[in-house]
Amino acid sequence: MSAVDESSVASQRAPEAARTRDRRLKYVRRIAVAIWAAVIVYRTVTEGFAFNRELVLLYIAAGLLAASIGQVRRMLYVIRDWLPFALILLAYDLSRGAADMVGRPTLWEWPVEADRWLFFGTVPTVWLQEQLKQGQPPWWEVVLSCVYMSFFILPYVVAGVLWLRDRAEWKTFVRLFVGLNFAGLAIYALVPAAPPWAAARCTPADVEGGPAYAPCMFRSARGVPDGGVLGAMQSSQDGANPWIERIVGRGWGNLNMHTASALLDAGQASVNLVAAIPSLHAGMTAAVAAFLWHRVHGAWRPVLAAYVLLMAFTLVYTAEHYVIDILLGWALAAAVIVILHRYEKWRRARASRSADRSTEMVPLYERPDDPVVAAEPEPAAAPEPVAKPEPVMKPERLRRDVVAELDSR
Missing domain, CATH: 1.20.144 (Vanadium-containing Chloroperoxidase; domain 1)
Known part of the structure; x- marks a missing residue:
């Protein structure tokens, strides 16, 4: 097999391997979410509902992490994005003596x-x-x-x-x-x-x-x-x-x-x-x-x-x-x-005004062409009068005139 053929086979295998990995991660995420749900149900049955909001927040964050397995950046976003909720709960605790x-x-x-x-x-x-x-x-x-x-x-x-x-x-x-x-x-x-x-x-x-x-x-x-x-x-x-x-x-x-x-x-x-x-x-x-x-x-x-x-x-x-x-x-x-x-x-x-200002700062020669605006149709000019064509002499009459002129000579 030539090097070109091997390169072609490798390029075909790469997307297939990526799809296989995605399918496996999807199954892993589903299993993790199922385990998470089972734990929540078990704790609810044995310990009661999670009336503590900090515990509710922990439950939800754990579920989101389970649903984001294999997506490292998204897992980091869970911590960053849910910080405002944690701050609200902290503010509730501090408000007791406010x-x-x-x-x-x-x-x-x-x-x-x-x-x-x-x-x-x-x-x-x-x-x-x-x-x-x-x-x-x-x-x-x-x-x-x-x-x-x-x-x-x-x-x-x-x-x-x-x-x-x-x-x-x-x-x-x-x-x-x-x-x-x-x-x-x-x-x-x-x-x-x-x-x-x-x-x-x-x-x-x-x-x-x-x-x-x-x-x-x-x-x-x-x-x-x-x-x-x-x-x-x-x-x-x-x-x-x-x-x-x-x-x-x-x-x-x-x-x-x-x-x-x-x-x-x-x-x-x-x-x-x-x-x-x-x-x-x-x-x-x-x-x-x-x-x-x-x-x-x-x-x-x-x-x-x-x-x-x-x-x-x-x-x-x-x-x-x-x-x-x-x-x-x-x-x-x-x-x-x-x-x-x-x-x-x-x-x-x-944001719209900012976009407009950005467009105004672009040099004219770098701006995209403006769309052609269809001009309004001008009123049609009055048709000029057509001159009548001069009558054409019939061929038979023309031939007789020529013969008469030759005889007179």
Whole structure:
């Protein structure tokens, strides 16, 4: 075989070897993702749901690394690209003492009065627990517990899917997530506010002066005179406790997931307890729904709307937030979305102007030829009159004239 033939065979084998390697890596990635999913399911069954956001972030990063095996640069991007989410979680932890450092008094009574004004003297949290709370959690409280916990999981899942499918969309979502969370954290430091469950445990005398972490917050609402700052329940269902309770984790009891409920309680105790205004639970839910609204099939839009409303109901019924907190959370989400939309529009316009300036700086002889512009057709000139042709003499008559002229000579 000649050297030319050997070179031709080698050039044909190289693409085939590359395709074989790609197929093997694809199988490896699928196996790694399957192992990752099995580990997540096993830990969920044995240890409960990952209510710790740091653990959720670790789960997602591990899954993305498994899906990027064989792509070294992409694996490095996992660490770099998910750093903003880690910074958000760190900021949450640091925000616990922000109210004390800034020195702003905590709002205890204003949110209650705002809800009373909105609902003509009735506090929605008190009314809902009077009407719906039972001694044992009904089946639908399982749904409420899942909806509440989706706040700690869904944004990261959406970000993970976008990271794999569309990097431009992922960047847009990250800006929304980071902007909304940092705006909320800044407001928490400037305007600390106690949630309904804390107001039910404290009397006006206990919170005089607006303390951020009054000792009364860590006791039961049972026996607190007149229902504390929140107000007393006037009635209750059979077997239900006649005071306002923080019941967002009760639904897990129906699934025998008491460990999950305990983890939720531990997680709630470690976060900022006076971060009620605005409700980031409501704001982030609305922001995710708005982000996905034009990116999903139309059949999913009622589900997105129902999700936002169900989250609001969950927060009010379980004494996590006032209605005013939810309205302010929605308003903050809308403001951040509008600002980011204008920023994107300004950035595109700036890029367009920059491209135009770059074109103007190119010498004329290096610029591409302008496309030929079709000229408008000129009006047609009037046709000139055609002269009539002179009559042609017939050949017979011409011959006779010539013969006559010759005879005369």
